Amino acid sequence: MGKQKYIFVTGGVLSGVGKGITAASIGTVLRAKGATVSIQKCDPYLNVDAGLLNPREHGECFVTKDGAETDLDLGHYERFLDIEMTQKNATLSGRLLSQLIADERAGKFCGKTVQLVPHLTQAIQRSIIEAAGDSGIHIVEIGGTVGDYESLSYIEAIRLFSQIVGRANCLFVHVVYVPFIGTSKEFKTKPAQNALNDLRGFGIVPDVIIVRTDKPAPAEVVDKISLFSGVPKCGVLLMPNADTVYRVPLIIARSGLNRLLSDFTGLQNEPDLSAWDKIVKHQTSRSKKVVKVGMVAKYIDNEDTYISVIEALKSAAWHENVGIDITWINAETADKKDFKNVDAILVPGGFGSRGIEGKIAAARYALDHDKPYLGLCLGLQVAVIAAARKAGLDDANSAEFNPETKNDVVYIMDGQAGKESTGGTLRLGDYPAKLVKGSLAAKVYHSVDIVERHRHRYEVNQKFLPQIIKGGLSVSGTSPDDKLVEFVEAPKNKYFIATQAHPEFQSRPTRPHPLFVGLIKACLYKVK
Numbered sequence: 001m002g003k004q005k006y007i008f009v010t011g012g013v014l015s016g017v018g019k020g021i022t023a024a025s026i027g028t029v030l031r032a033k034g035a036t037v038s039i040q041k042c043d044p045y046l047n048v049d050a051g052l053l054n055p056r057e058h059g060e061c062f063v064t065k066d067g068a069e070t071d072l073d074l075g076h077y078e079r080f081l082d083i084e085m086t087q088k089n090a091t092l093s094g095r096l097l098s099q100l101i102a103d104e105r106a107g108k109f110c111g112k113t114v115q116l117v118p119h120l121t122q123a124i125q126r127s128i129i130e131a132a133g134d135s136g137i138h139i140v141e142i143g144g145t146v147g148d149y150e151s152l153s154y155i156e157a158i159r160l161f162s163q164i165v166g167r168a169n170c171l172f173v174h175v176v177y178v179p180f181i182g183t184s185k186e187f188k189t190k191p192a193q194n195a196l197n198d199l200r201g202f203g204i205v206p207d208v209i210i211v212r213t214d215k216p217a218p219a220e221v222v223d224k225i226s227l228f229s230g231v232p233k234c235g236v237l238l239m240p241n242a243d244t245v246y247r248v249p250l251i252i253a254r255s256g257l258n259r260l261l262s263d264f265t266g267l268q269n270e271p272d273l274s275a276w277d278k279i280v281k282h283q284t285s286r287s288k289k290v291v292k293v294g295m296v297a298k299y300i301d302n303e304d305t306y307i308s309v310i311e312a313l314k315s316a317a318w319h320e321n322v323g324i325d326i327t328w329i330n331a332e333t334a335d336k337k338d339f340k341n342v343d344a345i346l347v348p349g350g351f352g353s354r355g356i357e358g359k360i361a362a363a364r365y366a367l368d369h370d371k372p373y374l375g376l377c378l379g380l381q382v383a384v385i386a387a388a389r390k391a392g393l394d395d396a397n398s399a400e401f402n403p404e405t406k407n408d409v410v411y412i413m414d415g416q417a418g419k420e421s422t423g424g425t426l427r428l429g430d431y432p433a434k435l436v437k438g439s440l441a442a443k444v445y446h447s448v449d450i451v452e453r454h455r456h457r458y459e460v461n462q463k464f465l466p467q468i469i470k471g472g473l474s475v476s477g478t479s480p481d482d483k484l485v486e487f488v489e490a491p492k493n494k495y496f497i498a499t500q501a502h503p504e505f506q507s508r509p510t511r512p513h514p515l516f517v518g519l520i521k522a523c524l525y526k527v528k
């Protein structure tokens with residue numbers, strides 16, 4: 001393959017119809033053909049990163065190994081492409097604009113007027129070149145919908161970019177939504193047509209149109225969209241909702257898009273997607289045994305908030321050949337019945353005091369009833385609070401939830417005090433931990449030296465270790481300098497383990513994370 005190629009994925013009609021999955025799936029197919037693929041998300045928001053975005057509205061904040069707080073699409077990219085993302089794979093307008101303004105203040109523009117075109121558009125183009133590195137194919141997903149005020153600079157930037165690198169080296173993919181109108185029982189292509197007109201109005205005629213529908217649509221939909229957009233029928237792909245997102249690469253590989261991708265890249269070989277075939281088979285086959293995991297959380301109405309945790313649980317269940325039933329337990333109303341009713345309890349990460357007593361009660365229940373428990377970040381902190389209370393420190397708490405308590409078994413890390421409500425002051429990204437030989441953690445990981453991603457401000461206050469241990473926990477992993485508690489477990493329980501990290505970010509559908517596999521196994525038989 002000669003020159004570097006670029007694939008731009010844009011969206012029309014409305015957002016949230018699967019541009020991220022589409023971009024990741026195209027990358028998966030190309031990788032399976034042997035290409036080196038890189039991928040980047042451009043978010044037109046004026047935010048500098050995703051750290052302060054409300055997870056209920058925007059979904060999970062995905063943390064990369066270098067500590068970037070990013071959009072959940074980067075999680076899809078990592079799971080589909082099995083490559084680790086960094087800050088350069090997440091471009092936000094706020095980040096580019098703050099740099100531009102800083103440069104303006106520093107006099108770097110030598111008296112020139114600073115403008116969206118060409119200065120912001122050039123900054124976008126530079127970010128694309130940087131993220132592309134030396135990969136053979138670079139995929140750029142533009143967030144939002146074409147026509148949004150915020151995204152105009154991006155659309156203009158990629159249009160110009162295609163002129164610079166040569167139109168033949170760029171493939172424009174537009175994802176549109178076609179609604180089905182129940183009353184007249186027909187699919188309506190008008191919004192998609194309008195969206196395609198919008199894109200054309202900005203100077204881009206796409207090469208590929210992905211037509212998202214809720215259920216399978218007839219071929220006339222392709223005819224109509226092709227007719228009105230000027231895109232040949234072979235470039236229009238119907239993509240009804242799939243039973244699992246991991247089927248999307250398989251659908252693409254078996255569609256006309258495969259041919260287009262082969263011609264575009266020059267890679268004529270068939271993609272080897274056998275691993276994905278296996279995942280889809282596992283996920284869609286009905287297992288006799290189903291493991292019921294209770295997720296104790298406060299955002300129970302938006303699964304995207306915990307998407308990496310959910311994906312990690314599902315992958316672990318396929319790995320063990322069992323079905324999974326993820327039961328949402330509302331942390332604000334949770335009681336013993338809810339905990340009793342499930343095979344295992346998982347307390348995921350979180351910030352703020354809402355629902356915290358329910359989470360502490362969940363950890364306490366698991367501790368007392370030998371219920372398999374996995375605590376992730378906040379899930380470790382509530383376990384420590386539960387153990388300290390069990391040992392008699394009735395008002396044990398985290399300084400995050402009760403700044404007044406004398407028994408702050410979880411407290412603010414050095415240098416973080418006073419910054420509780422600001423972004424960018426967390427302990428973020430990859431940190432190593434050493435595990436205690438012979439501990440459950442070391443057994444599960446098959447190693448004593450591990451690295452996990454982090455996103456937290458508070459840590460275990462080791463002054464209270466005697467009480468925490470008396471309450472039934474032991475420290476099974478620390479930072480290499482022993483200063484920070486990274487893992488705790490309950491030696492008397494069959495599987496009670498909690499980490500200060502976010503292992504879900506490193507889990508892959510093809511390689512589920514051992515802590516999640518351990519949880520599922522513990523529901524099936526004793527792990528030790």
Ligand code: GLN
Pocket residue numbers: 348349350351352376377378379381400455456457458459
């Ligand atoms: N709120 C806790 C802290 O800042 C836990 C964070 C998390 O679960 N990601 O330490």
